[in-house]
Amino acid sequence: MEASSEIIRNFIVLEGLDGSGTTTQLNMLTERLRLQGRRVFPTCEPSPMPSGKLIRRVLEREITVEPETLARLFSADRHEHLYNKSDGILKHIHSGEIVISDRYLFSSLAYQSLDCGFDFVRSLNNYPLPEYLVYVDLSPEVCRQRMSGREIEELFDGNSIQDRIIENYERGIAAFIGSGMKLVRIDGTKTPEQICTEILDAVSR
Secondary structure, three states: OOOOOOEEEEEEEEEOOOOOOHHHHHHHHHHHHHHOOOOEEEEEOOOOOHHHHHHHHHHOOOOOOOHHHHHHHHHHHHHHHHHOOOOOHHHHHHOOOEEEEEOOHHHHHHHOHHHHOHHHHHHOOOOOEEEEEEEEEOOHHHHHHHOOOOOOOOOOOOHHHHHHHHHHHHHHHHOOOOOOOEEEEEEOOOOHHHHHHHHHHHHHO
C-alpha cells in the first residue's frame, strides 16, 4: 500500500510511548502558541467524540472486543475525528486554526499491529498526514516509572510489549519517509520546558 501523499498543513501530531509526555506537551504547546496570538485547537485520539469514548471503555477493560474490531474502531474514530462537520480536525484547519493532536494514525500502527499485523492496520489508515510528526523518544523503563501511579492499568500497559511498540513506531515512521511530512525527533529525557521549546523551534522553521 502506498503512503498517503496528502499533507494537512498546520496540523501537528505528538506521538510516543504511554508516559513519554505527549499530553503534557499538548497542553504546553497550546498555551505557548496562544500566548503568541495563534489560534489553536488541541485534541487527542481516541477522540472526545462518541466513537472515541467507546474505545476508552475498551482500553480501560470495561468492555472486551476482538483485536481486529478495536483496530477498525480506531480507524472509524479517526475518520470522524478528521471529517466531522461540526468539530472535526479539517473544520478547524479550514477556519485558520493550528491543530495539535495527542496521537494519530501512528499510534494505531504501533499498538494495533501487535495483534493484527502491520499491513492490516496500515490498510485501515490511509488518511492524510500531518505537516509535523513529533516523536518523543523515551525508554520503556522511564515511561513505566512515570506511569507507576496510574490507578487503572490499560490494555497496552506492561513492560513486555513496550519494545515491540517501539519497533512498530519505527516501522510506521519509516513507511512515510518521502511523503512530505516533517519528522521531529525529541529526546524525552529533557525537561518538559526544553521539549516544548525544541518543538516550537522546529515547527517555526
